[in-house]
Amino acid sequence: MKELEARLEERFRKRGYPGMSVCIRGPEGILYEKGFGYRSIEHRKPVDADTVFGIASMSKSMTALACCILQAEGKMSLEDPVVNYFPNFHIPGAPDECVTVRTLAMHRSGLPPMEPLEWSIAMNSKERDTHWYREMVRTAPNKMDRIEQIVDYISAGNYESVGAPGEYMSYSNEGYAVLSYIVDQAAGITLEEFLKKRIFEPLGMTRTVLDVDCSEARAMAGDNITSLFERDDDGKLIWDDNWSILPPFRGCACVKSTAKDMTRYYQMLSNGGVWEGKQVIPAEAVELMIGKAFPLRKKYYYCMGLEKSLIGGKMVCQHSGGLHGVSTQGGFMEGGYSVAVLCNEGDVDVEEFQWICYNYILGLPLETEHYWAVPSGGTFSRPEMLVGDYLAREGLPAHCVVEWKDGALSGTYQDKPVLLCWCGQNIFVAVDAKNPEKRVTTLRFYTRNGFAWGVKCGSRIYQRVADARP
Known part of the structure; x- marks a missing residue:
């Protein structure tokens, strides 16, 4: 006690x-x-x-x-x-x-x-x-x-x-x-x-x-x-x-x-x-x-x-x-x-x-x-499928932007720079780009026809902006 x-x-x-x-x-x-x-x-x-x-x-x-x-x-x-x-x-x-x-x-x-x-x-x-x-x-x-x-x-x-x-x-x-x-x-x-x-x-x-x-x-x-x-x-x-x-x-x-x-x-x-x-x-x-x-x-x-x-x-x-x-x-x-x-x-x-x-x-x-969700240390096989801008309209528009640069997935989550760490299947942990020990949110991507149409950020699904396909 x-x-x-x-x-x-x-x-x-x-x-x-x-x-x-x-x-x-x-x-x-x-x-x-x-x-x-x-x-x-x-x-x-x-x-x-x-x-x-x-x-x-x-x-x-x-x-x-x-x-x-x-x-x-x-x-x-x-x-x-x-x-x-x-x-x-x-x-x-x-x-x-x-x-x-x-x-x-x-x-x-x-x-x-x-x-x-x-x-x-x-x-x-x-x-x-x-x-x-x-x-x-x-x-x-x-x-x-x-x-x-x-x-x-x-x-x-x-x-x-x-x-x-x-x-x-x-x-x-x-x-x-x-x-x-x-x-x-x-x-x-x-x-x-x-x-x-x-x-x-x-x-x-x-x-x-x-x-x-x-x-x-x-x-x-x-x-x-x-x-x-x-x-x-x-x-x-x-x-x-x-x-x-x-x-x-x-x-x-x-x-x-x-x-x-x-x-x-x-x-x-x-x-x-x-x-x-x-x-x-x-x-x-x-x-x-x-x-x-x-x-x-x-x-x-x-x-x-x-x-x-x-x-x-x-x-x-x-x-x-x-x-x-x-x-x-x-x-x-x-x-x-x-x-x-x-x-x-x-x-x-x-x-x-x-x-x-x-x-x-x-x-x-x-x-x-x-x-x-725990990072596996491995690499996701199709990172290009995830690249794009995902949007949720709950209050001010909130974006989750995913990029593929220099062999790593990164981007921004609600305007904060993040790195994406693969946990297995379609699940990632987004961590603070400046402080990778700090978890920001958990991401689960939903794919169809060769690209992700949405990503669940925490408990809310953000949908891909129509013109933001890879």
Whole structure:
């Protein structure tokens, strides 16, 4: 325990984050919980076990679980076409019957990365005057504050899908926005009410709420809610209390909670819906969400709102989250163990802290890394197939440019120079060109007719720019 705390403390100080909360829970109860740093630097208020953070996209698994509960109770089916709930919903080139609740929940509907979530944040939140903000306001067709506007944008089809429904996984916030409103219709009550009555209250998650504007979270938390921190262009830490407001994306990113509450939730899933000896969630719903129908392997597989993989020989289901002033990671390990790491600085990666906690559970050296993609030291046989410019339109246009020079694959990822290290098959690790020890992202290329038409950067598929073939 002393070694665990020392390692977390050392890593927290090294990263320079303002505040963070960590909780590890096991079959016998809380194994470790600690607040690091501050929730308010101006007033020197420390983070403690009850400090409320945003959890951002960790919210998605709760929306997915709601869908699975409703199927288990016969109120809807995961195979229901989305048009049953939104008659005007269409994805170009896809039969309406094939775009289902399940394909949305698994990010396999064919939707590419697109702009509505970023537009919604810019148009409905208090934002700093940055290039991103000005561009989002300039390009937004409307306030993106109603689900109908998202459905209309998707259905207009001014984009190219990333494949047939069910064919490829590409992360889609818009898909989960639509799911939030499908739950409303199937349950007969709002998603907010459903989560409160069916998940939060039975689990004793007294410091957890789904709300859009943070008003309920503030009332619930009292003074013990974190401020939100970012880095400016010069790397200086700045802060505010302006929570991201993105009304139609309720079940996508709007839950606020504590690390302690989130480990209750994840431990319940680890135990098949059982909490403190009581079946609080139907076992069928948990099986539908993350069960044997989904493969278990070292490379993660996105089930229903959670990524499933092997870590240290044990099944782990987890998810990360990120918004303004929010960087999170949470999940469970088979055997009744759960971990949550919540940080109040945006756009940072806290997975290394999650790994330290998993290593503590597994009895491994705490510094053990668990990357599924590892450079092989070999050379890819057809590098010319990968050369090109790949684009994602999620907020500001993001490019992944691949070049073949002097016998090596290199390029830029989101305007940062990278080198590509082959890991086997069509998988590469992109590392910082100036600091090759620093991993930037994992790349998986999709080839057809002699060249790559797309590349999955992390969890999102970037598509080749039409005139950028080798």
